[in-house]
Amino acid sequence: MGTYVIRRLLQMIPVILGATFLIFTMVFALPGDPLAGKCGERPCPPAYAAAFREKYNLNDPLPIQYGKYVGNLAQGDFGETTNGIKVIDQLKARYPITAKLALMALAFEAIVGITVGVFTGIKKGGFLDNLVLISTLVVISIPVFVVGGLSQYFLGVKLGLFPVTVTSANPSFYQLMLPAMVLGSISLAYISRLTRTSLVENLRSDYVRTATAKGLRRRRSIGLHALRNSLIPVVTFIGFDFGFLLGGAIVTEAIFNIPGVGGYLFRSIRARDGASVVGTVTVLVIVFLFVNLLVDLLYGLLDPRISHD
Amino acid sequence: MTTTQDTTTPKEKTSGVTYTPEDGLLLEVEDLYVEFHTPDGIATAINGVSFDLHQGESLAILGESGSGKSVTAQAIMGILDMPPAVIPGGHIRYCGQDLLSMPEDQRRRTRGPEVSMIFQDALSSLNPVFPVGWQIAEMFRMHRGVNKSDALQQAIRLMERVQIPAARDRVKAYPHQFSGGMRQRIMIAMAIALDPAVLIADEPTTALDVTVQAQIMALLEELQQERQMGLILITHDLGVVADVADRIAVMYAGRFVEKADVVELYSAPAHPYTRGLLESIPRLDQKGQTLAAIGGLPPNLMRIPPGCPFNPRCRRAEDVCRRDRPELREVVPGRLAACHFAEEVINA
Ligand SMILES: Nc1ncnc2c1ncn2[C@@H]1O[C@H](COP(=O)(O)OP(=O)(O)OP(=O)(O)O)[C@@H](O)[C@H]1O
Ligand code: SF4
Ligand SMILES: [Mg+2]
Numbered sequence: 139m140g141t142y143v144i145r146r147l148l149q150m151i152p153v154i155l156g157a158t159f160l161i162f163t164m165v166f167a168l169p170g171d172p173l174a175g176k177c178g179e180r181p182c183p184p185a186y187a188a189a190f191r192e193k194y195n196l197n198d199p200l201p202i203q204y205g206k207y208v209g210n211l212a213q214g215d216f217g218e219t220t221n222g223i224k225v226i227d228q229l230k231a232r233y234p235i236t237a238k239l240a241l242m243a244l245a246f247e248a249i250v251g252i253t254v255g256v257f258t259g260i261k262k263g264g265f266l267d268n269l270v271l272i273s274t275l276v277v278i279s280i281p282v283f284v285v286g287g288l289s290q291y292f293l294g295v296k297l298g299l300f301p302v303t304v305t306s307a308n309p310s311f312y313q314l315m316l317p318a319m320v321l322g323s324i325s326l327a328y329i330s331r332l333t334r335t336s337l338v339e340n341l342r343s344d345y346v347r348t349a350t351a352k353g354l355r356r357r358r359s360i361g362l363h364a365l366r367n368s369l370i371p372v373v374t375f376i377g378f379d380f381g382f383l384l385g386g387a388i389v390t391e392a393i394f395n396i397p398g399v400g401g402y403l404f405r406s407i408r409a410r411d412g413a414s415v416v417g418t419v420t421v422l423v424i425v426f427l428f429v430n431l432l433v434d435l436l437y438g439l440l441d442p443r444i445s446h447d
Numbered sequence: 448m449t450t451t452q453d454t455t456t457p458k459e460k461t462s463g464v465t466y467t468p469e470d471g472l473l474l475e476v477e478d479l480y481v482e483f484h485t486p487d488g489i490a491t492a493i494n495g496v497s498f499d500l501h502q503g504e505s506l507a508i509l510g511e512s513g514s515g516k517s518v519t520a521q522a523i524m525g526i527l528d529m530p531p532a533v534i535p536g537g538h539i540r541y542c543g544q545d546l547l548s549m550p551e552d553q554r555r556r557t558r559g560p561e562v563s564m565i566f567q568d569a570l571s572s573l574n575p576v577f578p579v580g581w582q583i584a585e586m587f588r589m590h591r592g593v594n595k596s597d598a599l600q601q602a603i604r605l606m607e608r609v610q611i612p613a614a615r616d617r618v619k620a621y622p623h624q625f626s627g628g629m630r631q632r633i634m635i636a637m638a639i640a641l642d643p644a645v646l647i648a649d650e651p652t653t654a655l656d657v658t659v660q661a662q663i664m665a666l667l668e669e670l671q672q673e674r675q676m677g678l679i680l681i682t683h684d685l686g687v688v689a690d691v692a693d694r695i696a697v698m699y700a701g702r703f704v705e706k707a708d709v710v711e712l713y714s715a716p717a718h719p720y721t722r723g724l725l726e727s728i729p730r731l732d733q734k735g736q737t738l739a740a741i742g743g744l745p746p747n748l749m750r751i752p753p754g755c756p757f758n759p760r761c762r763r764a765e766d767v768c769r770r771d772r773p774e775l776r777e778v779v780p781g782r783l784a785a786c787h788f789a790e791e792v793i794n795a
Contacts, residue, residue: 343571344566344568344571344572345571345572345573345574345575347526347566347572348566348572348573348574348634349574350526350558351524351526351558351559351563351564351566352558352559352585352586352589352637353555353556353557353558353559353560353586353589353590354555354585354589355555355589358589363574363577366574366576366577367574367575367576370576440576441575441576442575442576442621442623443575443621443623
């Protein structure tokens with residue numbers, strides 16, 4: 139187990155290097171001059187341009203630029219935005235908001251998804267089952283901005299149940315509720331169907347038959363023996379989804395005006411702010427890899443047949 | 448009676464219902480029918496089966512795949528999936544009480560303390576995510592309200608009783624960490640945990656090596672004699688159960704076609720199907736002979752042929768076999784067979 143974790147951590151290094159190199163190259167290859175528009179309508183003064191090029195090593199060939207960047211990165215320096223703000227400070231302000239939104243979306247999709255999946259799985263083919271089957275199909279096939287816009291209009295504007303958009307730099311639980319539900323809706327649909335399928339399959343299994351033959355109550359046979367096994371793929375999915383959610387939700391954050399990393403990344407790309415883009419993506423990649431490692435470890439705990447050694 | 452748990456807990460039945468066998472009669476199955484209602488039609492899997500089981504008695508149920516052995520066992524345990532299964536007729540009485548008309552909660556409480564079952568594939572029949580000791584201990588906890596640590600101690604004693612080496616160290620291990628034979632011993636430990644009066648073993652050794660098969664059968668025999676259980680041994684291989692079983696019921700297409708004492712049946716089968724099954728067993732004293740398997744396939748249970756269900760495959764079949772259904776009847780004292788020509792078969 140310990141050696142497994144160390145091996146996995148070492149494996150992360152080439153992945154992080156590869157990912158940052160790719161994103162670095164892509165930002166570098168973006169058409170246009172990074173200085174364009176920096177100084178209003180006019181071209182930038184030569185002295186400013188020279189300082190700018192020096193600061194971001196723009197005169198070096200790409201591999202050297204990258205090497206210098208990674209060198210700084212290894213010392214914990216994620217660089218500065220073109221406005222001279224440290225990228226890491228930008229992320230420190232925004233990441234907690236994204237993480238809060240992600241956790242709320244995750245809790246929503248997990249609790250509702252599993253509950254719905256269990257009830258439809260037990261009463262397979264019933265009215266509720268068919269209703270859920272159709273509505274999950276609808277949710278999965280509609281783009282997020284449509285779901286977001288519609289729920290904003292009906293639940294926010296028409297019914298006034300939720301704030302329509304986020305208005306503070308540090309949004310409250312209540313303000314994030316509707317965005318979290320929108321953000322979690324697609325995974326919610328997947329989770330409920332995955333739970334249902336997995337439960338139906340496990341209810342047919344030999345060990346559930348054994349549980350019945352042991353004289354256990356039906357509630358225990360289903361709620362403990364079958365469900366414990368059914369949740370293995372579900373919890374794994376939820377774990378991976380957490381990794382994605384922590385990457386920031388560009389569309390949802392944009393719709394609800396949430397100052398999270400998704401929106402920040404989006405604006406940085408639009409502004410050709412190379413340092414911000416590369417720095418943010420690097421952080422996201424590292425977070426994603428760590429969450430994945432945690433999910434794999436969790437999977438080993440959930441399923442004793444998996445051994446990490 | 449020696450049991451593994453009588454040193455700490457008296458045998459108590461939380462159900463409040465006591466079952467006492469009269470004259471040692473544990474189980475009476477009477478004219479049982481089981482149908483499966485499927486989209487393709489109704490399959491009659493069990494077609495009027497009757498038998499008794501007494502304390503200390505071993506009954507083997509022998510038959511080809513699909514003959515209805517497992518369905519019979521599951522009907523007795525009450526673990527058939529209903530639907531698709533329907534029991535349109537018959538009785539299953541345990542100590543005189545009809546299990547089929549019993550309220551479900553009362554019946555549930557008989558599973559484990561009164562009637563218990565072990566299955567063919569112990570790997571899939573044990574829950575993969577719980578330790579084996581926990582799964583055995585669950586019997587004591589759920590049926591008798593024993594606390595976790597006491598239940599686990601009782602589980603360890605049971606694992607020792609079924610001869611699992613280093614039971615104390617392995618009580619927290621998971622099913623996949625055991626060999627096939629050890630897993631089946633764990634199934635057995637779980638099934639006998641509450642000292643049931645009836646134990647049903649559905650092909651308990653089919654998935655195992657020949658040497659392990661013999662060990663498991665020996666263990667079952669030992670436990671049965673120690674506890675005077677009524678044992679139902681389901682098999683498609685007579686050779687495996689011949690040493691343990693007292694009586695044999697031969698099943699074909701959901702019916703018993705022959706019932707006899709095991710030695711008598713071995714020496715002189717009274718039904719052509721039984722004869723065919725016996726001829727397909729490899730015998731040590733006749734090396735090199737080819738096995739005479741029964742030609743053809745069992746009937747489709749949705750369209751069982753008129754007359755004798757075995758007639759399309761029977762070498763002896765005559766016109767009467769295609770017309771009249773032979774009833775299970777006494778051929779010679781103590782021997783029952785369902786064949787128009789049973790007297791000739793038994794003397795052949
Ligand atoms: N759930 C079910 N739905 C439909 N038919 C079923 C179902 N379970 C069993 N049957 C049918 O009932 C018949 C008897 O099955 P059973 O499992 O009792 O056979 P068996 O004698 O135990 O055979 P095997 O040696 O293969 O275990 C088979 O023809 C089978 O197709
Ligand atoms: S009744 Fe006829 S067909 Fe049936 S087993 Fe006897 S001889 Fe064969
Ligand atoms: Mg079977």
